[in-house]
Amino acid sequence: MPIGLGVAKRQYTIILVLVGFYTLLPFLILTAYVHPSYDDYQIALRDGVGGFWETQADIYFNWSGRYFATAISRINPLIYWPLSVYNLYAAALLVLLTGAFYFLIRAVCKKYFSELEIAAICSVILAVYFVQMPDIAQGIYWFSGYMTYQFANILTLLLLLCLYQFFHVTGRLFKMIYILLSAVLATAVIGSNEMSLVGVMVLLTFILFTSWNKSFTNRPYLFFLFVICVAASLTAVLAPGNYARMPTQNNPANLVLSVTGALGLTAIAFYKWGAVVVAASLLYALLWGIPIASKAKNSIFFEVNFSVAIISYVASVTLMYFVFAWATGDRAGTRVEIVIYFFFVLGWFYNLQLLLNRYFKEKPVTETTLSKLLPAPLLFLLLLSLTNINSNITTAYLDLISGNAQVFDEELNRRYSYIYHSSCSSCSVPALSVLPKSLYILHMLPKSESEEMGVNDSFAAYWGKQHVELEGPVPDIKDNIEIVKDIGKGLRNRLLD
Structure with a gap:
């Protein structure tokens, strides 16, 4: 049981589930008012005339190596459906995003908590993600934006779910099924955008490095997945269209600018996103993180080197900023930061749990007066962040009201x-x-x-x-x-x- 919560635990859980509903409600209602814009029309015209392979080849050789983003744009509602269907796409995206978060968290936490508590954990992480998402309009309501960036985030969550199941099943058949599903999902994510490519490759390198000597039976599966992802990454990165496009950018391939810019933007990211995440993290730690640490003593999911995990986490954020600066000579825009913030949040909570496991795995959890009092003010701080006048959630409610x-x-x-x-x-x-x-x-x-x-x-x-x-x-x-x-x-x- 969490430190000093007792009967108050259920009350906090219910409040946080309600926070999740409060977070999602305005965004779901706003889907009724969504309209296509900008590239939506251009892509509809392009894909409505050209054949699938013709368009794929044209974009790949003349514009971009994002092979999956180009392919998935074929489901643009403007090509096949009335304008009213555009709203349903945005609603479906929100449902898929919420569901992907929930099922991943449920897979990890179902041994330790009830369904209500799992919903509360999901609510906290979703609230943190939505309240600071760098661009709500482009990340949720714009087809051309969310199919390139947000949908890649959803596929990443499903990839993590498949990898988690891979490590927790026995038998060659089930392991092969999950590794093949992971390969398909990873290939799609890598072909969506360069930030997701970096995030997935750092993730897989981390998994391969930390698990190589722990399980001989998993080695061939993980190596197979890694080779597939390297091939997919090379396909995306070496696309002639990338290099045909680079001369149109301001100052591409500037090593000094890219390195210094990436380091500076990484520091800024921790500064501008850190406060809200820290408030949520402290609440998470008291309610669920420490209990998981005391129970998950033999979980392969958390049996990794903390220093390697932290280095991988910071490196992934920095490399994302570097790749964009190298390719364009500019800083990452808000639509690109949707992916960076997604990996920022996931990596933060995972490393937080590793830290808690490190200090509470073998230590008895004791109740103190301070631990009894802390959840209430931490919950209050989180609510203040969510209801801040300039938060995404408040903005959504004001656009409606x-x-x-x-x-x-x-x-x-x-x-x-x-x-x-x-x-x-x-x-x-x-x-x-x-x-x-x-x-x-x-x-x-x-x-x-x-x-x-x-x-x-x-x-x-x-x-x-x-x-x-x-x-x-x-x-x-x-x-x-x-x-x-x-x-x-x-x-x-x-x-x-």
């Missing part, structure tokens, strides 16, 4: 209706009046900007028009303080009326 998401949805639907029914070949449409931060990416741009990025042209071509432009400027995205003030003014006006 303010009505901005609904207005955004209605205005875009009117735009589609006008374009569809109009006989114009060069059309003008009103600019959106509000841009909900949780949803907006690039739906249309003023003429000067659209000429460079092609956003308007792709939208026009999708609707069978020669050209579409905005009648007015795109408004700024309001910060959350302004939105709260607007909500207050609206309530005051209603009361006065």
